[in-house]
Amino acid sequence: MINIGILSRQADISAKTIRYYESVGLMPEPARGGNGYRQYTEMDLETLRFIRRARDLGFSVKEVGDLMKLWHDRNRASADVRAIALNHIDEIEQRISKLKSIRRTLINLTERCHGDDRPDCPILDDLVKGESAETRWLRDSPRKG
Amino acid sequence: MINIGILSRQADISAKTIRYYESVGLMPEPARGGNGYRQYTEMDLETLRFIRRARDLGFSVKEVGDLMKLWHDRNRASADVRAIALNHIDEIEQRISKLKSIRRTLINLTERCHGDDRPDCPILDDLVKGESAETRWLRDSPRKG
DNA sequence: CCAAACCCTCTAGTATAATGGAAGGTAACC
DNA sequence: GGTTACCTTCCATTATACTAGAGGGTTTGG
Structure with missing residues (x-):
C-alpha cells in the first residue's frame, strides 16, 4: 500500500x-x-x-470512464462487456484510420513540396479535398454494388 | 462565394x-x-x-493551428515546412501506436474474458503493465530529498 | 521538539473551447 | 410593406479538466 x-x-x-x-x-x-x-x-x-x-x-474524461468501466466491470456480465468492448475497439480503429488519413495528408505535403521554393503545391486541390487521398477510392472505384 | x-x-x-x-x-x-x-x-x-x-x-485548437500553418505556409520556406511536417508526422505516428496499444488492451480484454462469468481476468497483470516497462514500482521510492 | 514534507478537505480560479443571447442590419419572398 | 431567415458584433455563460490556495492534521528526521 x-x-x-x-x-x-x-x-x-x-x-x-x-x-x-x-x-x-x-x-x-x-x-x-x-x-x-x-x-x-x-x-x-x-x-x-x-x-x-x-x-x-x-x-x-467521460470517454475514459467508459473504457474504465469495461475494464473494471469485466467480472460481471462479461458477455455484455465484450460487446461494448468490441464497439469501443471499432471506434478506436476508426480513430486510427482518421489519424492515418491526416498523416497521409502531411506526407503528401512533404512529397509534393519537396524542399524547394516552388510557389504552388496543389495539396488542397486533390488531397485534403474529398476528405483525403485515402478516401479518394470512394469516388473512383465502386467497391460496393 | x-x-x-x-x-x-x-x-x-x-x-x-x-x-x-x-x-x-x-x-x-x-x-x-x-x-x-x-x-x-x-x-x-x-x-x-x-x-x-x-x-x-x-x-x-493550438495543435490544429500548427498543422494549419504547415498547410497554409507551404508556399514559402518549403524546406522548413517540410522538416516541421515530418516532425508532426512522427508525432501522429506515435499517437497511432498508442491508440493501437489501447486497442490491444481492449482486444485482450475480450479474448481473456470471453463471454462467460469467470470472476478473474488477469488483464492488468500482464497487459496494461506491459506498456510501461518500469514495474519495479513498490521498491520504495525516496520520499525526501 | 520542531521544521519540513507529507497528507486531508473545501472553495475558488484558470484555460480551453465553445455556445447563447441581445440588439440590430440585410435579403428573399409573398 | 411585412415577415422570416439570414447576417453582424459584443458580451455573458457553459462545460470540461484541471490547478491553486487556505487552513489544518500527520509523519519523519535532525
Missing part, C-alpha cells in the same frame, strides 16, 4: 489530479489508513496509467 | 463556431460582401473540414 505522493510520482500525475479523478469517478475510492491517508495498490497504478494514456490521446 | 450559413451546413460546424475559429486564428479572415457578410470559398470549406477532422481526433 502506497500513499498518494508515491502513486503520483509513479504515474506522473499530480496528487491534486488523482484526487480530482477520484471525485469524478475515474479512480476508485481507495482504502484509507488510520490517519485518513489514501492507500493505493499496484492496480491503482495501472488504472492511473491507463487513464493517462487515454487522456493523452484526447479521450475525454 | 458562399455565406457562413452554407459553409456551416457543408462542414457541419455551427456559424458561431466558424466565427470563433476565425477569432482565434484557425480560420482566415474571409472577404466581405458589400453588406458586410463573410464570403467563403471552396478552399475555406476544405480548411474547415481539415480543422474538424483534427479536432475530432483530439488535437487542441
Whole structure:
C-alpha cells in the first residue's frame, strides 16, 4: 500500500489530479489508513496509467470512464462487456484510420513540396479535398454494388 | 462565394463556431460582401473540414493551428515546412501506436474474458503493465530529498 | 521538539473551447 | 410593406479538466 505522493510520482500525475479523478469517478475510492491517508495498490497504478494514456490521446474524461468501466466491470456480465468492448475497439480503429488519413495528408505535403521554393503545391486541390487521398477510392472505384 | 450559413451546413460546424475559429486564428479572415457578410470559398470549406477532422481526433485548437500553418505556409520556406511536417508526422505516428496499444488492451480484454462469468481476468497483470516497462514500482521510492 | 514534507478537505480560479443571447442590419419572398 | 431567415458584433455563460490556495492534521528526521 502506497500513499498518494508515491502513486503520483509513479504515474506522473499530480496528487491534486488523482484526487480530482477520484471525485469524478475515474479512480476508485481507495482504502484509507488510520490517519485518513489514501492507500493505493499496484492496480491503482495501472488504472492511473491507463487513464493517462487515454487522456493523452484526447479521450475525454467521460470517454475514459467508459473504457474504465469495461475494464473494471469485466467480472460481471462479461458477455455484455465484450460487446461494448468490441464497439469501443471499432471506434478506436476508426480513430486510427482518421489519424492515418491526416498523416497521409502531411506526407503528401512533404512529397509534393519537396524542399524547394516552388510557389504552388496543389495539396488542397486533390488531397485534403474529398476528405483525403485515402478516401479518394470512394469516388473512383465502386467497391460496393 | 458562399455565406457562413452554407459553409456551416457543408462542414457541419455551427456559424458561431466558424466565427470563433476565425477569432482565434484557425480560420482566415474571409472577404466581405458589400453588406458586410463573410464570403467563403471552396478552399475555406476544405480548411474547415481539415480543422474538424483534427479536432475530432483530439488535437487542441493550438495543435490544429500548427498543422494549419504547415498547410497554409507551404508556399514559402518549403524546406522548413517540410522538416516541421515530418516532425508532426512522427508525432501522429506515435499517437497511432498508442491508440493501437489501447486497442490491444481492449482486444485482450475480450479474448481473456470471453463471454462467460469467470470472476478473474488477469488483464492488468500482464497487459496494461506491459506498456510501461518500469514495474519495479513498490521498491520504495525516496520520499525526501 | 520542531521544521519540513507529507497528507486531508473545501472553495475558488484558470484555460480551453465553445455556445447563447441581445440588439440590430440585410435579403428573399409573398 | 411585412415577415422570416439570414447576417453582424459584443458580451455573458457553459462545460470540461484541471490547478491553486487556505487552513489544518500527520509523519519523519535532525
